[in-house]
Amino acid sequence: MTRTVYVNGEYLPEHEARVSIFDRAFLMADGVYEVTSVLGGKLIDFDGHARRLERSLGELEMKSPVTPEQLLEIHRELVRVNEIEDGLVYLQITRGAPGDRDFAFPDPDTTDPTIVLFTQSKPGLADSAASREGIKVISIDDHRWGRRDIKTVQLLYPSMGKMMAKKAGADDAWMVEDGAVTEGTSNNAYIVVGNKIVTRQLSTDILHGITRAAVLRYAREAQMEVEERPFTIAEAQSADEAFVTSASAFVMPVVEIDGVALGDGKPGPRARRLREIYLDESRKAAI
Template sequence: RIAYVNGRFQRHDLAAVHIEDRGFQFADAIYEVWAVRKGELLDAEGHFDRLDRSLGELRIAHPVTRAALTIVIRELIRRNRIGDGLVYLQISRGRARRDHGFPPPGTRPTLVLTTKRLDLDAVAGRAAQGVSVISVPDQRWARCDIKTVNLLPNTLAKQAARDAGAYEAWQVDADGFVTEGTSSNAWILTADGALVTRPADHAILHGITRATLIRVATSAGYRLEERPFTIAEALEAREAFLTSATNFVMPVTRIDGRPVANGEPGSVSAELRQAYLAAV
């Protein structure tokens, strides 16, 4: 396996960043994930656009142009012979003596790229079954719209889900509304046929899959309500599902051990999953 670190393709098991990297010390770094299908990036531009936005919000200089980055990513996919999988990118503010304030201008950001193979048949199998989620209090910071590696609350929530035998944790804000999953956005289909997902505010990551599915679903004639919903409302819903770059549209059939509708994956989730895959 090959990784890319600051301009060099390296053996993955030897690839390293410095102990005084801002990402390691302060989570002063952003990341991005693209799904790869048949060797091609899915929804590539949306993820590049979000990457630019994340960097801008943290005032980290872009280490390379989009064109150069695209070439490097393609080369990494080729070297690792990724058919189906994902590309992970991380950019930190770079290496500097530990000090909370930003390092001196000219400090070179750290750029890291890795790939991972994914068994998309297994993902499809999971989608046919549906997944369980648990609800947990949202303990994250106030700018979850920036895709930073500040992910400790997300990891604790995901582990809580695993410990409970569930696939994902839906985080709930202080007012009782679902924000999102630990690495996915949350949706329901109401009894009267509206698709509901939280607005893309500061409380959630603006999922690229979410944005694409909004376009796909509205052009397929679905009514969209961008508003927060509660766990109680989700349990009353006709269907529930989550979206992310690597899950696409994943039906949620149980929440906190209780079934959503009849506990089976719904037809709209399945239809939207196909429509999403066709679109990307």
């Protein structure tokens, strides 16, 4: 079945979708994005993604071409026409193609942004083999730019990090800066010490994860202690458990870091429990 995508106000077959070669996302990586999961045909944490999108646009002095209400309707329509039961909706807004290539960008009030959305079907998204077995990560130096709190389309280094992990026989990479873990290539990173969940505090160093916020709230409600601070790879290797969170992985246990197995090398009880809670509560609140 040919996918239906959304481009600048039109629902189109994917093979008819076109964006200008002068679009600044293509030339300058001048754009932001969000990924919203779909479970049971409903959107997970949509409001959180919409709020973060608004923040990212504001930080880059870009305007949104749609209202939050219109954005929700577009998501729902794409889920409907593409018959997505479990999967993802990818959204990207760029500064558009205001003219010929130029480092300086024009006044946002005189520029028409580009908006693109498409779906990805992922049957069994919430019950992957990786979630049952856990994943292995390696550590790499963090060479990204300094505004990681803005969810931009500048994903070359995270992509390279994924490939470094793959070549090392691992599943993902944790990035390290000044001796401490910042985050994973596409997720927030955590360790578990006893009943304490440790994760890096919010700043410009990491993405302000929507799933992160929900999981930390659920952890506190489940009487787990939460400590937001940097941690080292050595500390992570000696922890009882570790996990990552993201919109598409939910809560994913980590069982090995740089070749060192955590605990018995299997997903730990707190990561498993947080995944259960997150999925249960998210399904209840899905729209």
